[in-house]
Amino acid sequence: MIKALIFDVFGTCVDWRSSVAREVAAVLPGVDALAFATAWRAEYDPAMARIRDGARGYVPLDDLHLENLDTVARAFGVRVPDRWALNAAWERLDPWPDVLEGLVALQAQAIIAPCSNGSIALMTRLARYAGLPWDCILGADLARDYKPRPEVYLASCAALRLAPAEVMMVAAHNDDLAAARAAGLATGFVPRPEEHGPGQERDLRAESDWDIVAADFRDLARRFAALCGG
């Protein structure tokens, strides 16, 4: 019944916070790297919001990340020696420990692909760095819009020539799944209680009756097999 699983990536598959902080620490030694990474990420949603609202045409996330880096560098009062090199930190994010094993087990059962707000270029380079075995790259670039706009989920299903009900969106974020469900997709939740570091308050648990609620990607693969009779 479900023929493809599509995945949120930042936070769900990879630990952007500690990975970006590592890259920041390497080039900005005097800076609080975790705080810098958190501030950089905090600019993410407002930057996309202007595009989702139509106030600005589609700009790939690579370019938004660079603009946001400039904003955060100003706020921290630092000069970044090579802005594009540090911007590529988003292509070098480490997967959570359960992800590779889980994806391999899921790939044996269905098509797997990212449905991220990252561009095809960014997702391709990240997959090579992290070893994510995607069958193809879907997401924002196909729709030229950003999640949680329904067009992004629907364009990803259409690219696979599947109906939304034949596709499961997997995310660690309840709002991503709510938007996917509203667009007609099946939903799978995996918590990432350390995405935002210790003291994280949001998305600690499933906030709706998602089709699968799993402990991690290995558990997701087992539950998906049970759901689909595999």
Add this chain to the structure above:
Amino acid sequence: MIKALIFDVFGTCVDWRSSVAREVAAVLPGVDALAFATAWRAEYDPAMARIRDGARGYVPLDDLHLENLDTVARAFGVRVPDRWALNAAWERLDPWPDVLEGLVALQAQAIIAPCSNGSIALMTRLARYAGLPWDCILGADLARDYKPRPEVYLASCAALRLAPAEVMMVAAHNDDLAAARAAGLATGFVPRPEEHGPGQERDLRAESDWDIVAADFRDLARRFAALCGG
């Protein structure tokens, strides 16, 4: 210098003729399966030409293949029991024997992706069947147009955020490479003298000074390493 290799697929990576014939033979036992496969493929370029010329809006290759199947079935005077099932023959094409080893060696050096006239859906399913380890799927769907229109090569480079000169198009077809070169890409030729069966007359050899002329994909990987100093 070259950061990605993008590949023609039908004929260059996979043996469509004998693979499609195998599927035809399984469901149309009374038919000359190789002749049927050849006739089916012969409808391919005329069907795309109407779209390239602007006489028809973009229609993914999956749908053109189905229309062409109906045309060929009429010409052969046969009724196809399940048209969509036979149409999926194009998702079950065997790679030439050197392809997987060559792609793995190339993938260690650069991004690899198809730049085919097949849709993302078709290329994704074919990759899963044949074990093609693509980093992402590029090609006609991104440009909503068909090779050899320059938009298809350029949209594939743009999706990777690379300049055309940073991308090498690999094909067994001289006209594909001529179009890619005209769009500014580097070029690599690999002959497939049995793509059209015994007695093939076209594309038996490189007809221009392509940047690499290789005997097969294994040789391509060695020559690419030498060219790029790997």
